[in-house]
Amino acid sequence: MIVADGGAYEESGPVVRPYAMVRGRTRSEGYSFDLVAFVVAAVETVGDRVGMQPEHRAILKLCHVPRPVGEVAARMNLPVGVVRVLLGDLFAARAIRVREPDGPDTRPSIRMIEEVLEGLRAL
Template sequence: MTRWMDEEAGPVVRPYALIGGRTRSSGDALDLVAMVTATGGTPSGGFVPGPEQERILTLVTTATSVADIASELDLPLGVVRVLLGDLQDHGLISIGRASASERILKEVINGLRAL
């Protein structure tokens, strides 16, 4: 199978095609540092995860941040949020808040100030 490629832009199929042109889902409110974990459940309502969602499920066997998922998939954050929202709606992932101790937060603030 021949793939249409543009040397500078990459594949002709744009990321929004992965999500059917949708720009919103239940994943819109996901924070960059929200931790995503696969539930190990089976899809509900006849939902069949696409290839990118299968990659997400493989990545999140251990808790992984939304930012790390987007980076690993090399997809825009908005696209990843829609994909995650679909997975969450079908009970395939759980999303939790990142836990950061006060000490870590202070170190981050001090590091930013040093810049």
């Protein structure tokens, strides 16, 4: 994209690319990805499946190790919304598995954490 700036032209970068990458979609169909949910590849590759793009393949390669959605977006250098849509495609194709963060009721209580901290200080 070219922008006029006082007679000089500058390239403004990939403004439309993420939008085009997900074909204008703003939400993943069938699944809402929490920013801290862990994603792991369930297959080696998506091969030549219809609709799969290089970004889908890159996410699969990246997610051979479980990673949170936010980290996937950061490593892909893409907006989180775009990554969520791409993850939705992979989820629909059964190419990834998702592990949501544990709920607050499964976390240790503040009292328990304080007791452990006191025990460590006593060492």
